[in-house]
Amino acid sequence: SAKLSPEKLLCQLRDRVNVTMIQRSDGPFGTSEWQQYLPGKSLSETVGHLGRCAVVSSAGSLKSSRLGQEIDSHDAVLRFNGAPVRGFQDDVGQKTTIRLVNSQLVTVEEQQFLREPLYNTGILIVWDPAPYHAEIHEWYRKPDYNFFESYKAYRRTHPEQPFYILNPKMQWQLWDILQENSLEHIQPNPPSSGMLGIVLMMTLCDQVDVYEFLPSKRQTDICHYYQKFHDHACTMGAYHPLLFEKNLVKHMNQGTDEDIYTHGKVTLPGFQKVHC
Ligand code: NCC
Numbered sequence: 001s002a003k004l005s006p007e008k009l010l011c012q013l014r015d016r017v018n019v020t021m022i023q024r025s026d027g028p029f030g031t032s033e034w035q036q037y038l039p040g041k042s043l044s045e046t047v048g049h050l051g052r053c054a055v056v057s058s059a060g061s062l063k064s065s066r067l068g069q070e071i072d073s074h075d076a077v078l079r080f081n082g083a084p085v086r087g088f089q090d091d092v093g094q095k096t097t098i099r100l101v102n103s104q105l106v107t108v109e110e111q112q113f114l115r116e117p118l119y120n121t122g123i124l125i126v127w128d129p130a131p132y133h134a135e136i137h138e139w140y141r142k143p144d145y146n147f148f149e150s151y152k153a154y155r156r157t158h159p160e161q162p163f164y165i166l167n168p169k170m171q172w173q174l175w176d177i178l179q180e181n182s183l184e185h186i187q188p189n190p191p192s193s194g195m196l197g198i199v200l201m202m203t204l205c206d207q208v209d210v211y212e213f214l215p216s217k218r219q220t221d222i223c224h225y226y227q228k229f230h231d232h233a234c235t236m237g238a239y240h241p242l243l244f245e246k247n248l249v250k251h252m253n254q255g256t257d258e259d260i261y262t263h264g265k266v267t268l269p270g271f272q273k274v275h276c
Contacts, residue, residue: 006252011276017173019203021164028140037155039162046162051075053205057194058083059212060222068093080193096122100197103128103145110150123162129190130168182244192240206270216264
């Protein structure tokens, strides 16, 4: 159902989605208080140039996949929210280079977030479902979840660990492209952490292998590989426009359908490798 050719779509994503982290120069974050909390180095300075990267969805279909070694063979691995590695290495690997978490987790599950060692590995990035194309001051006054105090508390206890705040304009630039390339009207909710993470890694890496975002032959109603909870909506979407995200990613896949079926694997080029 996508309207643009895969090549044009990649160019649109590269040219219109500005993946940036909140910096000192961003309006309300220019205070001397925020200076102490925001990381001094930019994300690209922190990670450097990355070759092959893996994005690991949290889907139940990762269970018994035995993809761990393949995932760990990448230069960098992105994981989401509370997705664990301990006890699941055979299926999901053990390397965590970046962990993308939503503001709900940082706020509602604050005590776990501040205490669990799971979060102490790699670079953390938090994102918040800001209102559609809201101006940064407006968002700062009224974030979806007020995670700022929890962010500061985490930074005080882990000052050496890089921890960024995703600039929320990115998610709506991405949503606009999702909408333009879908025949149906999409609910105005931001893309899932999974889709945001895929585009984030396309800005940092030469190649991005995404695991179990498009479900393999192991597709299941079990929501997460680390829980017993069943919910069809985890894979197909309810709040997030997941089905549209998955169609878009399928359209840009440079790997084979066989790789999707056996490994749940999609291969996307990094934006630096895209010629427009
Ligand atoms: O479930 P969640 O996502 O943490 O999963 C991370 C990303 O993996 C992809 N996924 C997951 C399960 C599945 N069966 N298929 C998939 O493709 C999706 O791309 C998903 O984004 C989120 O996007 O942040 C989300 O977060 C959870 C929850 O807030 C966190 O896990 C923290 O506890 C949301 N669940 C609830 O609010 C109950 C979920 O809707 C979206």
